Amino acid sequence: MSYQGYGQPYGQPPPPPPQGYSQHAPPQGQYPPQPGQYPPPQGQYPQYGQYAPPQGQYPPPQGHYPPPQGGPYSQYPPAQAPQGGYYQSPTPQGQYPPQQAPYGQPPPQPYGASPQHQQPYGAPTPGQYGAPPPQPGAQYGAPAPAPYGQIPPTPPSPGYGPPQIIQYDATADADALRRAMKGFGTDEKALVNVLARKDPLQIEVLRTTYERRHKRSLIDDIEKETRSWFEYGLVQLARGPLMSDVHNLYKAMSGPGTKEIVMNDILLSRSNADLKAIKSAYQQTFRRSLENDVKGELSLKTERHFLIVLNANRAEDMAPVNPQQVEEDVMSIYRSTEGKFGTDEILVCSILSTRNDNQIRAIAHLYKQKFNRDLDNVISSEFSGHMKDALLFQLRHAVDRYMHAAQLLEDSMAGLGTKDHLLVSRVIRFHWDRNELANIKGAYQQRYRKSLASRIRSETSGDYQMLMVACVGE
Numbered sequence: 001m002s003y004q005g006y007g008q009p010y011g012q013p014p015p016p017p018p019q020g021y022s023q024h025a026p027p028q029g030q031y032p033p034q035p036g037q038y039p040p041p042q043g044q045y046p047q048y049g050q051y052a053p054p055q056g057q058y059p060p061p062q063g064h065y066p067p068p069q070g071g072p073y074s075q076y077p078p079a080q081a082p083q084g085g086y087y088q089s090p091t092p093q094g095q096y097p098p099q100q101a102p103y104g105q106p107p108p109q110p111y112g113a114s115p116q117h118q119q120p121y122g123a124p125t126p127g128q129y130g131a132p133p134p135q136p137g138a139q140y141g142a143p144a145p146a147p148y149g150q151i152p153p154t155p156p157s158p159g160y161g162p163p164q165i166i167q168y169d170a171t172a173d174a175d176a177l178r179r180a181m182k183g184f185g186t187d188e189k190a191l192v193n194v195l196a197r198k199d200p201l202q203i204e205v206l207r208t209t210y211e212r213r214h215k216r217s218l219i220d221d222i223e224k225e226t227r228s229w230f231e232y233g234l235v236q237l238a239r240g241p242l243m244s245d246v247h248n249l250y251k252a253m254s255g256p257g258t259k260e261i262v263m264n265d266i267l268l269s270r271s272n273a274d275l276k277a278i279k280s281a282y283q284q285t286f287r288r289s290l291e292n293d294v295k296g297e298l299s300l301k302t303e304r305h306f307l308i309v310l311n312a313n314r315a316e317d318m319a320p321v322n323p324q325q326v327e328e329d330v331m332s333i334y335r336s337t338e339g340k341f342g343t344d345e346i347l348v349c350s351i352l353s354t355r356n357d358n359q360i361r362a363i364a365h366l367y368k369q370k371f372n373r374d375l376d377n378v379i380s381s382e383f384s385g386h387m388k389d390a391l392l393f394q395l396r397h398a399v400d401r402y403m404h405a406a407q408l409l410e411d412s413m414a415g416l417g418t419k420d421h422l423l424v425s426r427v428i429r430f431h432w433d434r435n436e437l438a439n440i441k442g443a444y445q446q447r448y449r450k451s452l453a454s455r456i457r458s459e460t461s462g463d464y465q466m467l468m469v470a471c472v473g474e
Contacts, residue, residue: 103402103442154317156273159200159241159432166201170209173198177206178214181225188230188463191222195237196470200432203240229420230463233471236428246281248425249290253297260386261422263294265408265429267309268390269357269397275312302387305349315356326362329355330370333363337382338371345387348379352394360398405430406444409452418459423468427456431471441472 155161173194180187180194198206210218222234236244245266252262267275282290294306329351336344352360364375376399379391396404409430412422430437444452456468 103439103446151316151319154271154273156271156277157200157241157433159204160274160277163204164201166205168202168205170202170206171213173206174210174213177210177218178216178221181221186225188226189466191226191234192463192467192470195234196431196467198237200241203237207238207240226463228464229424229460230467232421233424233428233464233467236425237471241429241432242277242281243285244425244428245278246285249278249282250286250293253293260389262425263306264390264393265422265426267306268393269401270314271317272312272314275310275314279310279312298386301345301349302385302390304346305353305387305390308350308353314354315359317356317358319356319359321358321362323362326359326366329359329363330366333367333375333378334371337378338373343382345383348383348391349387352391357398357401360395364395364399400443402436402439402443403447405436405440406447406452409440409444410448410455413455413459420464423456423459427468427471437472 176190176194180190194206195203207218210216219235219238222238223231226234239247248262249266252259266278270278279290282288282293291307291310294310295303298306333348333351336347351363355363367373367375367378376392376395379388379395383391393404396407405426409423409426412419412426430440441452444450444455448455451474452472453469453474456472457465460468
């Protein structure tokens with residue numbers, strides 16, 4: 001998939017697909033795909049320390065973005081099939097695969113992780129992209145087994161579901177934060193060491209413990225004792241992922257102009273559960289409807305696009321790829337863009353806003369097969385402005401979420417001057433899930449031939465740099 005013209009900026013197994021239109025190539029090490037089957041999703045790279053597929057096995061579809069420097073994927077470190085990673089069992093026949101193999105190995109269980117019966121910090125949320133199907137009782141908020149024939153809903157991301165009791169005593173950390181900001185001067189390093197290591201569930205406990213023990217607001221104290229982008233990053237950490245989204249949305253739609261990139265980052269390609277949590281928290285925090293505020297800030301067809309998104313009616317992650325529906329979507333997109341004079345923007349917006357990542361990736365693949373044109377290029381040429389940027393965001397996230405995130409991070413640092421607001425918010429957002437962050441760092445290294453941490457160091461300094469590097473790790 002070409003990335004030219006890049007703009008600003010997630011059951012029951014289905015029956016086997018019809019012959020010649022398989023939904024899924026088997027995991028590496030199993031039988032090779034039969035003629036006519038889908039190749040693996042774009043961006044499928046070997047895990048660090050594992051063998052790559054033999055040269056020529058499972059090539060990426062023609063027209064997908066080339067590997068860095070034009071070299072084949074097989075030039076990267078060879079290794080064997082994943083064991084104990086994302087793909088712990090063969091994919092059931094007819095079930096569409098995860099988007100791509102992880103770029104990096106999951107990190108060891110971090111400081112303060114929950115007990116084993118709970119989902120550990122940084123592990124993929126069951127039902128999310130690239131994760132195995134949810135196991136009953138495996139995580140708070142995981143859906144009950146769905147009735148026969150029904151698709152289970154994707155559970156909320158960590159920090160977006162109801163509060164839960166975790167095994168974490170925040171007393172020592174709360175006291176350390178208070179000492180760091182009490183009296184003359186501020187211990188910035190202590191603030192970073194405590195806040196950058198917490199997962200979404202721990203940060204909620206820490207913030208409430210601080211306020212209960214010291215009768216003070218942690219966020220207010222941070223704002224009084226720190227400044228600039230260092231302050232902004234610490235506040236994002238202290239709020240946690242959900243409330244950071246809520247406050248950033250409100251600021252993006254307040255005052256002169258609307259920061260469309262912030263709206264894209266927060267609202268697009270999200271699960272229904274996360275969107276519902278954001279809308280509810282926005283209403284509770286500001287006593288305002290998020291939908292109404294979006295209507296007041298956007299206009300015409302871009303407004304309709306985002307209202308479709310906010311309906312939270314996206315296909316759940318476990319919903320299968322239906323070849324007939326993919327064919328219909330491809331033809332609808334073609335007739336709405338290249339196949340007619342003028343463009344039916346809303347139809348394209350509706351398709352990319354209501355299909356899940358697997359389905360969108362299948363649409364992009366089939367579009368290339370049928371019309372010998374990258375869907376990315378079609379959108380870039382047929383759309384403009386905020387709508388083009390939003391549609392490209394949805395498409396690129398579905399095609400390769402890790403590479404897309406890596407490009408978002410680079411975009412916040414590229415060119416004259418650093419877009420600090422975007423860099424901080426994106427680093428903080430991606431750091432909450434350590435497995436996802438490891439894959440994003442691997443994708444960044446592969447595309448830009450340097451580590452994410454070294455790139456951040458070249459664009460930041462002082463306490464701001466210390467915080468950003470602590471969040472992404474070396």
